[in-house]
Amino acid sequence: MTPPEGWDAKEGPFRVETDSLGERRIPADVYWGVHTSRALENFPIAHRPIAVYSTFVEALAMVKLAAARANAEIGALDPRKAELIEQACREILDGKLHDQFVVGIIQGGAGTSTNMNANEVIANRALELGGWQKGDYARIHPIDDVNRSQSTNDTYPTAVKIALSLLLRSLLDELWALRESFSRKGVEFKHVLKVGRTQLQDAVPMTLGQEFHGFATTLAEDYERLKETTWLLAEVNIGATAIGTGITADPRYGAATLGYLRELSGLDLETAPDLIESTSDAGAFMSFSGALKRSAVKLSKICNDLRLLSSGPQAGFGEINLPPMQAGSSIMPGKVNPVIPEVVNQVAFSIIGADATVTAAAEAGQLQLNAFEPVIANFLLQSITWLRQACLTLRINCVDGITANEERLETMVGSNIGVITALTPHIGYAAAAALAKTALLTNRSVADLVVEAGLMPRDQVTKLLSPARLSGMETITTSVPVVPQHHGHPDARL
Numbered sequence: 001m002t003p004p005e006g007w008d009a010k011e012g013p014f015r016v017e018t019d020s021l022g023e024r025r026i027p028a029d030v031y032w033g034v035h036t037s038r039a040l041e042n043f044p045i046a047h048r049p050i051a052v053y054s055t056f057v058e059a060l061a062m063v064k065l066a067a068a069r070a071n072a073e074i075g076a077l078d079p080r081k082a083e084l085i086e087q088a089c090r091e092i093l094d095g096k097l098h099d100q101f102v103v104g105i106i107q108g109g110a111g112t113s114t115n116m117n118a119n120e121v122i123a124n125r126a127l128e129l130g131g132w133q134k135g136d137y138a139r140i141h142p143i144d145d146v147n148r149s150q151s152t153n154d155t156y157p158t159a160v161k162i163a164l165s166l167l168l169r170s171l172l173d174e175l176w177a178l179r180e181s182f183s184r185k186g187v188e189f190k191h192v193l194k195v196g197r198t199q200l201q202d203a204v205p206m207t208l209g210q211e212f213h214g215f216a217t218t219l220a221e222d223y224e225r226l227k228e229t230t231w232l233l234a235e236v237n238i239g240a241t242a243i244g245t246g247i248t249a250d251p252r253y254g255a256a257t258l259g260y261l262r263e264l265s266g267l268d269l270e271t272a273p274d275l276i277e278s279t280s281d282a283g284a285f286m287s288f289s290g291a292l293k294r295s296a297v298k299l300s301k302i303c304n305d306l307r308l309l310s311s312g313p314q315a316g317f318g319e320i321n322l323p324p325m326q327a328g329s330s331i332m333p334g335k336v337n338p339v340i341p342e343v344v345n346q347v348a349f350s351i352i353g354a355d356a357t358v359t360a361a362a363e364a365g366q367l368q369l370n371a372f373e374p375v376i377a378n379f380l381l382q383s384i385t386w387l388r389q390a391c392l393t394l395r396i397n398c399v400d401g402i403t404a405n406e407e408r409l410e411t412m413v414g415s416n417i418g419v420i421t422a423l424t425p426h427i428g429y430a431a432a433a434a435l436a437k438t439a440l441l442t443n444r445s446v447a448d449l450v451v452e453a454g455l456m457p458r459d460q461v462t463k464l465l466s467p468a469r470l471s472g473m474e475t476i477t478t479s480v481p482v483v484p485q486h487h488g489h490p491d492a493r494l
Contacts, residue, residue: 039113111156186213244276300348323401
């Protein structure tokens with residue numbers, strides 16, 4: 001049976017499709033159908049179609065392809081229909097038809113509109129591949145064939161987890177590359193002495209290389225923490241159908257589909273041990289969101305440090321130079337702003353907010369289903385995508401091009417009273433405190449004051465205040481007695 005087609009003077013050619021609510025005119029050239037049409041009217045919210053997350057669209061195609069194979073294998077679907085459905089899914093996996101995934105990413109119905117959008121696109125493309133017209137659902141039906149043995153409640157979360165798992169691999173690659181960039185800078189700056197700070201006040205010396213090595217280390221820790229979340233996303237509920245009981249699905253279907261999904265995705269997926277619990281619980285999404293937030297927050301802290309260290313360049317810290325990426329002001333000539341760290345900060349702020357949304361949505365689930373998985377999926381897909389891109393731009397457009405302002409750093413270390421901390425084991429805390437006070441008042445060198453006070457010979461002071469000793473890279477292995485002090489005021493000898 002060929003579906004009726006017509007012509008509208010304003011809209012052009014159309015076909016008529018029917019669902020339980022009645023008939024709808026569908027543009028003749030599109031692959032989506034009546035269910036998608038209603039969703040476009042019902043959810044004009046985000047103005048962002050699910051196609052913005054191409055990996056998610058591909059994950060949906062994997063689920064539908066695996067289901068078609070499994071249904072054919074167990075005798076629940078005609079092999080010819082399964083073959084055509086697989087061909088349509090293969091095209092989607094090759095990047096085609098993504099523009100047909102048009103429903104809004106934020107939607108009511110626990111993801112049903114997304115599931116039906118996929119069913120309709122795949123069914124209509126399969127019809128074309130079979131030599132039939134779009135909408136001729138008597139031959140291949142979006143629900144009876146493409147969605148056979150399935151429910152939104154198991155296909156949607158399974159696709160979300162597959163998409164997140166694949167995106168996680170990409171995020172981990174970028175995070176490690178950023179870690180390597182910071183590590184290289186740690187080696188490059190290993191000889192550059194600087195003043196460390198605590199509570200924004202001068203502390204003790206360190207090297208700029210140590211500071212950047214610390215950035216690399218914290219990113220390596222986050223790499224491991226994110227990698228540990230892989231197992232959270234590996235447990236899927238495919239075969240659960242509506243609420244976890246597997247109603248309408250052959251008992252063999254779940255295992256067969258899982259096997260094909262593992263093959264298609266390359267992921268070590270496994271079936272949840274309790275499908276009813278897995279269908280209703282969003283705890284895995286909440287834990288994964290928390291891991292993304294942790295990584296984003298720590299990356300943002302690093303960016304705060306980069307902005308502070310590069311501040312000025314004349315009236316600020318001015319210790320490092322970030323590569324100039326664009327003019328910074330429409331009114332102040334020559335001003336260059338730290339735009340790359342700033343955009344990474346904003347990504348972190350967004351991920352922090354997204355985590356709060358995911359947490360609220362996970363809590364709001366009721367009984368056998370969490371109806372709010374679309375907002376969970378949206379913010380997790382956004383967070384992981386944005387975090388990956390943030391790591392990429394920070395590495396390429398910022399960290400790789402950072403240079404040290406060595407002359408300024410050398411001047412700051414030379415006049416910094418924090419170096420006297422290295423002498424306290426030898427001259428005592430009280431004398432060191434008095435010398436620090438004198439150095440601040442007179443703006444004189446600590447080393448000169450120590451020698452003039454007769455507390456230590458010049459060569460010993462020079463040795464103790466060497467960059468290697470000050471930064472802790474070279475330690476003192478023998479104890480040195482504290483120089484005896486006169487009774488009375490601690491600076492009596494000064």
